[in-house]
Amino acid sequence: MAKKNIPYDQKYYDPEIECMPRPELEAMQLERLQEMVQYAYDNTVYYKRSFDEAGVKPSDIKTLEDLQKFPFIDKKTERETQHVGSFFGEMCSVPEEDVIFMATSSGSTGVPTVSPFTQEDFDLWQDTEARLFWQAGMRPTDRYVHGLNFALYVGGPDVIGAQRLGALAIWVGAVPSDRLIFVLQQYQPTIIWTSPSYAWTLGEKIKEKGLDPRTDFSIHT
Known part of the structure; x- marks a missing residue:
């Protein structure tokens, strides 16, 4: 809510x-x-x-x-116990039918580790995300563009945290830069979430189009 x-x-x-x-x-x-x-x-x-x-x-x-x-415990423990005995493994404390969302780590250092969420888990997580967004300055009057990949790892669905505090959430995800620039021009969001390196690249592409990232867009965070 x-x-x-x-x-x-x-x-x-x-x-x-x-x-x-x-x-x-x-x-x-x-x-x-x-x-x-x-x-x-x-x-x-x-x-x-x-x-x-x-x-x-x-x-x-x-x-x-x-x-x-x-x-x-560490990631090694998680890897060794997941999928052992059941789909979610020996660390899961609820039956599979109680799980409504499954996330994983990116797997960049080995086998991805699985994180199952019950509805209560998911709601608590999104309350935490809403709190973090609020602390960063987001308010219900903001328009928020989620410019990151939607994937199994937990960074994807956090756009719901913006919705939780009442902001207008624009689910964009990983799209070509030209498409994202169009979205930024068309909907004039005040906040965007993406990686720092991509934000820099996006700014360079915006300047290549003869636009000024500081004045032609509404983004302030």
Whole structure:
């Protein structure tokens, strides 16, 4: 649900969370950590096995610092456990029918790692994206062009975060530069998301067309 009722001059997207006093924040973090670790132990093959092998149990977490007692995972662990025993592997804590979205890493350093999302996961993720966009200066009055590839890796769908805070989201994706320049001229977006190197290249192509990136477009971010 888009939060279009947030005052546009409000500094924080969610002041209750973002401005929470440190003691309250850490108390909430501890409570959620305890719930998460217990859930992981009860519902995943990998975490139950690794906790048992390390001689720790969820009830051992009494403070945030107690997390140091638990096994550490990395991408190697993810690769070795995915697709083992089930489609999503030994780290997934829900049945496949509860998964509504699947992302992967880019695979640039090896086999792509899989990240399944339930609806709750996806909604929480997009709230986080909306908060990041808000902090960067995006408001519901903005027009946002998503000029990045839509792919399995998680960078793709984050355009939904812009929609979540109420901005006009223009789903463009990876298109030829001439087409993207046309979109920028036609719809005059105020914000674009793309890679820094491509933004530079796009600016050079705009100048080749006799246009000025600073004055002929509305983009300010």
